[in-house]
Amino acid sequence: MLFRRQVLEAKKQTLTGRVVLIQPLSLYGISAALFALFVLILFYLSQFEFARKETVKGYLAPQKGVIxxxxxxxxxxxxxxxxxxLEITEGQPIARIQNSQGLTSGKERTTALIQEIxxxxxxxxxxxxISDALFNKQTLTxxxxxxxxxxxxxxxxxxxxxxTIRLDLQTQLYEKRQTLSQDGYLSATALIEAQEALLEYQEANQTIDKEVSSLQVEITQIQTQQQLLPEQHNLKLLEIQQQISLLQAQKVELNSEYEFTQKAPKQGTVxxxxxxxxxxVSPSTPILSIIPTNSPLELELLLPTRxxxxVQQGDTVNIRFDAFPYQKFGLMTGAITSIDKALILPSDKALPIKTxxxxxxxxxxxxxxxxxxxGEEFPLKxxxxxxxxxILETRTLLEWLLDPIYAIQGKL
Structure with a gap:
């Protein structure tokens, strides 16, 4: 035997009960605190949101543009x-320009030409x-x-x-004398006298017919002149009016060369x-700008291609005006309304912002x-x-932390 009997007996006698391991109370508190902190952090990561944004520059412009x-x-x-x-209407005179050219006599060239016209x-x-008076006189004549x-x-x-009556009577007389002459009751001389008288009446009728024809020709000529006279007069008036129109056109052209009135193309505010x-001034000299009526200001932003x-329509925009420092006056919140599909090149358009x-x-x-x-309202200009x-999108911190994992999954 390796051990003595007394040793074995001694081994059989043990303490009553079970073994209990006692740990310090602080370890439980730390574990609970760590778990609560983990839950709190997880809740914070899932609830706290931050915005992914793109910062760009822009300028205010009327909705209908600036003329x-x-x-x-x-x-x-x-x-x-x-x-x-000043509020102006379409077609309202804005400015007047003169272009003066002097002559050697000291007189203004355009003025001299206009006076001659x-x-x-x-x-x-x-x-x-005079033509009207002459026409009236000729008409009356x-x-x-x-x-x-x-x-x-x-x-x-x-x-x-x-x-004609006398001719008829003389004809009857001649016929009677001719009968009497044939019967021997009237001399030949008396018959000849009756015949000569008849011829005189016939000749008188012929003369009268010639005078009637002559008068009718003159009447026809006068009537023709009466018909032609108004037309000739109107033709003269048209020629005179044509000359007047040409001179007036020259006058208008000279006036426009000498003096020109610039008018407003649209209704709006100067x-x-x-x-x-x-x-x-010259055609390349700007006079002024016109903001069309019913054209509220909007913000035009220049967005780089990258x-x-x-960026989509409806995205929120937080605006900081240079004239109103946001640290003191805060931000203005707007929304994207349109996005151009074509690029604006630096050479395409003169922009307030250099790019x-x-x-x-x-x-x-x-x-x-x-x-x-x-405490006051200052209008934007x-x-x-x-x-x-x-604001491109809103994400939680948890989504941001898990984004690399999503990216790896997308690659796989």
């Missing part, structure tokens, strides 16, 4: 009838008046001539009627007046047309620069 008005002619700005902020116009008007001819014709016709009275992939790369133009609406500052954060 920049240029001079149509070269010359000197003589008058300017508008001022900043006015003199010619007066002469033509006088010529037209022809009328009197026609009346006299008709009176003469009437008198000759009456004379012919009388002579802004950005650049021209000054007395200054030399940032255009996820050296191709951009997409993104338009955002504004909730207000003013900013609240110091065209051309104000701004910086905007376009």
């Amino acid at each position: 920049t008005l240029y001079f149509a002619r070269s010359g000197v700005l003589n008058q300017l009838w508008v001022e900043e902020g 006015d003199t010619q116009l007066k002469m033509l008007e006088k010529k037209r008046t 022809l009328q009197h001539q026609l009346e006299r001819l008709n009176q003469s014709l009437s008198a000759i016709n009456k004379a012919k009627q009388t002579n 802004t950005a007046i650049q021209a000054k009275v007395g200054s030399q 940032s255009a992939g996820f 050296e790369q191709a951009m997409y133009r993104v338009t955002a609406s504004l909730p207000d047309q003013f900013m609240n500052a110091y 065209t051309g104000m620069l701004a910086e905007a954060d376009i």
